[in-house]
Structures are given as structure tokens and as C-alpha cells.
Amino acid sequence: MSTATQLIHSIPVDPLTGAISVPIYQTSTFVQEAPGVNKGYDYARTGNPTRAILEQLIAQLEKGSTGIAFASGLAAIDAIVKLLKTGDEILAVDDIYGGAFRLFTNVYDKFGIKVTFVDTSDVEAVFNAVTPNTKLIWLETPTNPTLKISDIEAIAKIAKANNSLLCVDNTFASPVLQQPIPLGADIVIHSATKYLGGHSDLIAGLVVTKDKEIGDKIKYIQNACGAILAPFDSWLAIRGIETLHLRIKQHCTSALTIAEYLEQHPAVDKVFYPGLKTHPNHDIAKKQSKGFGGIISFSLKNDTEAAAIEFVTNTGLFKLAESLGGIKSLVSHPANMTHKSIPAEKRRAAGVKDSLIRLSIGLEDAEDLINDLDNTFEKIKQQTAKKETAELSAC
Ligand SMILES: *Cc1c(COP(=O)(O)O)cnc(C)c1O
Numbered sequence: 001m002s003t004a005t006q007l008i009h010s011i012p013v014d015p016l017t018g019a020i021s022v023p024i025y026q027t028s029t030f031v032q033e034a035p036g037v038n039k040g041y042d043y044a045r046t047g048n049p050t051r052a053i054l055e056q057l058i059a060q061l062e063k064g065s066t067g068i069a070f071a072s073g074l075a076a077i078d079a080i081v082k083l084l085k086t087g088d089e090i091l092a093v094d095d096i097y098g099g100a101f102r103l104f105t106n107v108y109d110k111f112g113i114k115v116t117f118v119d120t121s122d123v124e125a126v127f128n129a130v131t132p133n134t135k136l137i138w139l140e141t142p143t144n145p146t147l148k149i150s151d152i153e154a155i156a157k158i159a160k161a162n163n164s165l166l167c168v169d170n171t172f173a174s175p176v177l178q179q180p181i182p183l184g185a186d187i188v189i190h191s192a193t194k195y196l197g198g199h200s201d202l203i204a205g206l207v208v209t210k211d212k213e214i215g216d217k218i219k220y221i222q223n224a225c226g227a228i229l230a231p232f233d234s235w236l237a238i239r240g241i242e243t244l245h246l247r248i249k250q251h252c253t254s255a256l257t258i259a260e261y262l263e264q265h266p267a268v269d270k271v272f273y274p275g276l277k278t279h280p281n282h283d284i285a286k287k288q289s290k291g292f293g294g295i296i297s298f299s300l301k302n303d304t305e306a307a308a309i310e311f312v313t314n315t316g317l318f319k320l321a322e323s324l325g326g327i328k329s330l331v332s333h334p335a336n337m338t339h340k341s342i343p344a345e346k347r348r349a350a351g352v353k354d355s356l357i358r359l360s361i362g363l364e365d366a367e368d369l370i371n372d373l374d375n376t377f378e379k380i381k382q383q384t385a386k387k388e389t390a391e392l393s394a395c
Pocket of ligand 1: 072073074075097099100140144169171172190191192193194203204205
């Protein structure tokens with residue numbers, strides 16, 4: 001059976017009523033026959049049947065043992081950091097999601113957890129950067145927003161030899177394209193806010209562990225700290241995942257077409273898309289994933305913040321917004337939006353230029369999206385020409 005068929009039929013029909021859609025158990029507590037005697041649930045922070053189906057579903061999709069659902073992607077990341085103790089170190093990808101950077105550096109530094117950033121697309125750099133105190137290696141692949149790819153299998157070997165856990169933030173790829181656990185990762189996390197939810201109507205985070213033992217530890221943290229995903233939001237995430245295969249396929253096809261269009265455009269300096277042969281990590285992307293995803297970044301020949309802002313405020317179909325992975329295409333300016341919490345020098349060193357623009361390719365027709373980008377480039381060209389004429393006549 002294909003994975004798509006398996007996925008759709010692994011979401012159970014309700015045994016009580018035959019409801020084909022998963023029921024939303026909107027309840028805080030469960031009646032017990034005698035103290036401690038119950039039907040598997042006692043209090044809805046600890047466990048909820050709707051959430052449990054989502055947790056089983058993501059564990060199955062990522063080929064892990066345990067799934068754990070949180071109120072946001074960051075709550076999921078936070079739960080993993082809580083496996084560590086004072087003196088432990090995190091080795092993280094340099095081109096990291098801004099919120100994860102903020103959490104690691106501004107919240108956990110005062111608890112004595114040190115974080116080092118390294119270009120993880122360079123396996124040797126990872127090998128050289130681990131220390132005996134590195135207890136967690138943190139990858140995002142592809143990264144946000146420069147779409148660097150790290151070799152999960154090779155870094156898993158380094159992690160294992162060093163007794164470190166390897167966690168992969170698989171938000172950008174989704175389990176349809178890439179499964180880090182079979183490649184050797186211990187933990188996978190998702191911002192289900194993005195592709196898994198898929199409709200820009202949900203904030204959610206998911207964790208999957210390879211081993212049950214680590215899964216149980218994170219489940220303990222989920223209950224002890226309480227950042228659980230609500231029943232209705234769990235249902236939204238399940239509903240999103242039901243169409244994940246189909247959506248990802250379309251995101252990938254359209255993104256490649258648009259990346260090729262951008263690559264030949266005279267106003268574009270550089271296009272970042274792992275599906276392009278010119279991408280420095282194209283080979284490893286091809287080896288470890290089934291497709292290249294729906295995110296494209298590009299910089300402009302006119303490498304100024306002003307030029308990027310002019311572009312992102314003049315698109316039509318592409319809506320200017322944070323986030324990604326939904327049905328509507330989005331455009332963003334990472335330096336001023338998602339990556340604002342990263343200091344400018346650090347951001348530039350990680351390859352996020354001032355003019356870098358990120359696109360999340362939605363499910364509109366690719367041709368319409370290309371026309372929209374084309375119109376935007378044309379509009380900017382005319383505005384620039386007009387400005388230059390005005391400046392000349394002012395002289
Ligand atoms: C959005 C995002 C997160 C954070 O998830 P939230 O659901 O917004 O808390 C983490 N990692 C990546 C790669 C993201 O894109």
C-alpha cells in the first residue's frame with residue numbers, strides 16, 4: 001500500500017459511533033469508576049483522545065515510537081531543551097529559526113545551558129565543534145531562510161559517537177519529503193503551524209522520538225509543564241495532515257518552476273532553492289529527501305533593505321506575512337521579520353542578506369504566481385525609473 005493510502009486509513013473511524021471524522025473530545029476531565037480506575041484518561045492535560053490520535057499519527061508518519069503534541073512549535077522545542085541540565089551544551093545550525101535562537105540564547109543562557117552555532121551543512125565543522133558537554137545537536141534542514149541542507153545521516157554518526165542527542169526540526173521538509181529518524185536522528189520536531197496544519201489557521205508543535213524511553217521523558221515534561229495542544233487544534237492538525245501528501249506534491253512542483261523563473265530574471269542576484277542544480281547542497285538534498293519543498297529565497301541585484309521592502313509591499317497574490325506552508329502564497333523579508341531577533345552581523349554572516357526575500361509557494365496556479373512576480377518586478381522598475389527622472393530634474 002502506498003504511504004498516502006496508509007496515512008489516510010491510519011486515522012481511525014470512531015469505534016463508539018462510526019463517525020468518519022475524528023471526534024473532538026472537548027472535556028477537561030473524565031469520570032472514574034473508582035479512584036484510579038478509568039478508561040485510559042483521567043485529566044485532559046495528561047491525555048485527551050483527540051490529541052492522542054494526532055500523536056499516534058505523527059509518530060507513524062515520522063517512523064518513530066512516540067508522538068507528543070504541544071501548543072506551538074516553540075513549546076515543542078522548549079520541552080526538548082528541558083531534557084538538558086546546567087552545564088550541558090547545544091550545538092545548533094547557524095541559520096536557525098529566529099524563535100529557536102531567542103529561546104536558546106535569551107531564555108536558557110541564564111540556566112547555564114550554552115549554545116554554539118555552526119554551519120551544519122559542513123559535516124567536518126560539526127565534527128570539530130562538538131565537545132564532551134554537547135548533549136544536543138540541533139539541525140534544521142532545509143534551513144530558514146537560506147535553505148541550506150545538512151547531512152542527517154553523517155551528523156547522526158557524530159552525535160552517536162559523542163553521546164549527544166540529535167534533534168531535527170523537520171518543519172520545512174515535512175515527513176512526506178524527509179524522515180530524519182530512519183536516517184539516525186533521535187528526535188524530530190515540527191511547527192505544525194506550517195505544512196502539517198497547512199491552512200494558516202493553527203498554531204501547534206509536534207515532537208516524535210525514535211525511542212520510547214526519551215518519548216516518555218518528553219511526555220512527562222508535556223504533562224509537568226503543561227504546554228499541551230487543545231482538542232480542537234489537535235483536530236485541525238489531523239485534518240491538515242490528511243491532505244499533506246497532495247499539498248506537498250503541488251508545493252514542490254510549483255516551487256521548482258518558480259525557482260527556475262527567478263534564476264533567469266535580470267533583477268535577481270541569487271536564488272536559494274535546493275532543487276536547483278546550482279544549489280551548493282543539491283546532491284545531499286537529493287539523497288536524503290524525496291523532494292525539495294515549497295520555500296524559495298532570493299536576493300536582489302540591488303542589495304538594499306529598501307529594495308526588498310519595495311518588492312514585498314508590491315506583490316498581489318503573494319501576501320506579506322510571517323509563516324509559511326499554507327494554501328495561500330506568502331512573501332516575507334526575513335531581516336525585518338522572522339530573523340529580526342538575530343543580531344545583524346550574525347544574520348549577515350549566516351547568509352541572510354539585507355535584500356533577501358522569502359517566498360512560501362502556496363497552492364495557486366504556478367503560472368499565476370509567476371505573473372504576479374513578473375508584475376512586481378516591472379512595477380518596481382518603473383517606480384525606480386520615475387524616481388531617477390525626478391532626481392535628475394531636481395538637479
Ligand atoms: C515557525 C517555526 C518554528 C516555531 O513554531 P511556532 O509554531 O511558530 O511556535 C520552529 N521552527 C521552524 C523551522 C519554523 O518555521
